[in-house]
Amino acid sequence: IRAQLADGPLTGKHVLVTSGPTHEPIDPVRYIANRSSGAQGTALARALRDLGANITFVTGPASVPPPEGVKVVPVETAQQMFEAVQNALPADAAIFAAAVADWRVANASAQKMKKDSTGTAPALSFTENPDILATVSQMGAGRPALVVGFAAETENVQAHATAKRARKGCDWIVANDVSPESGVMGGAHNTVTIIDAAGAETWAQMPKVQVAQKLAERIAAQLTKETS
Ligand code: CTP
Numbered sequence: 001i002r003a004q005l006a007d008g009p010l011t012g013k014h015v016l017v018t019s020g021p022t023h024e025p026i027d028p029v030r031y032i033a034n035r036s037s038g039a040q041g042t043a044l045a046r047a048l049r050d051l052g053a054n055i056t057f058v059t060g061p062a063s064v065p066p067p068e069g070v071k072v073v074p075v076e077t078a079q080q081m082f083e084a085v086q087n088a089l090p091a092d093a094a095i096f097a098a099a100v101a102d103w104r105v106a107n108a109s110a111q112k113m114k115k116d117s118t119g120t121a122p123a124l125s126f127t128e129n130p131d132i133l134a135t136v137s138q139m140g141a142g143r144p145a146l147v148v149g150f151a152a153e154t155e156n157v158q159a160h161a162t163a164k165r166a167r168k169g170c171d172w173i174v175a176n177d178v179s180p181e182s183g184v185m186g187g188a189h190n191t192v193t194i195i196d197a198a199g200a201e202t203w204a205q206m207p208k209v210q211v212a213q214k215l216a217e218r219i220a221a222q223l224t225k226e227t228s
């Protein structure tokens with residue numbers, strides 16, 4: 001375990017970070033997932049840790065290992081992530097980098113589904129998962145001073161992300177283009193647009209690690225402003 005910085009800009013701050021995909025079971029051996037690797041959330045947690053923050057890292061089944069020196073809370077489903085987030089509060093800032101499944105299978109089977117002799121394919125029905133970011137953004141007492149969401153979009157990135165920020169009630173949205181041609185999902189680079197109350201700011205394409213460092217610095221500047 002790596003010691004926290006004794007005197008970083010985020011020393012003494014608790015920052016909650018969600019990361020990775022969620023897995024939504026169909027039956028005990030099958031699930032629905034998405035292509036999130038957890039790379040951006042992991043890099044961000046590491047960068048915030050390096051600025052001295054005390055991190056709770058709530059992560060779905062990611063394909064990259066979690067950072068060292070943070071409190072890791074592994075979860076599988078969106079509902080478990082929601083509970084873990086509630087248990088991790090209060091926090092000075094909450095960063096929602098996870099790619100949470102919007103829906104879960106309503107009729108998940110307790111036993112492995114079997115093919116039937118007639119060749120009939122199963123029908124899945126879905127129910128909406130809790131919106132973790134919106135819930136935390138809209139909580140009254142105990143709301144983190146800074147709530148940051150991510151928005152994965154495949155078109156009209158800035159317009160969709162601006163509408164999303166208003167709908168969720170978060171302070172910032174970090175929007176990125178995840179269309180297949182962007183190469184962001186599973187790739188090492190990211191092109192992000194930060195939407196805040198003042199407007200939109202687009203950063204040049206850079207490695208996810210560098211996006212994380214710049215974001216961590218922006219978060220530190222904001223938290224320092226609010227408490228001094
Ligand atoms: N998010 C969340 N809980 C959910 C769904 C999303 O906390 N059930 C968070 C994500 O971690 C991300 C932000 O909300 O920070 C936006 O996720 P996104 O999927 O882009 O937004 P949605 O509102 O689900 O809209 P859509 O998928 O329809 O674009």
Ligand code: CA
Nearest residue numbers: 099100101102
């Ligand atoms: Ca979604």
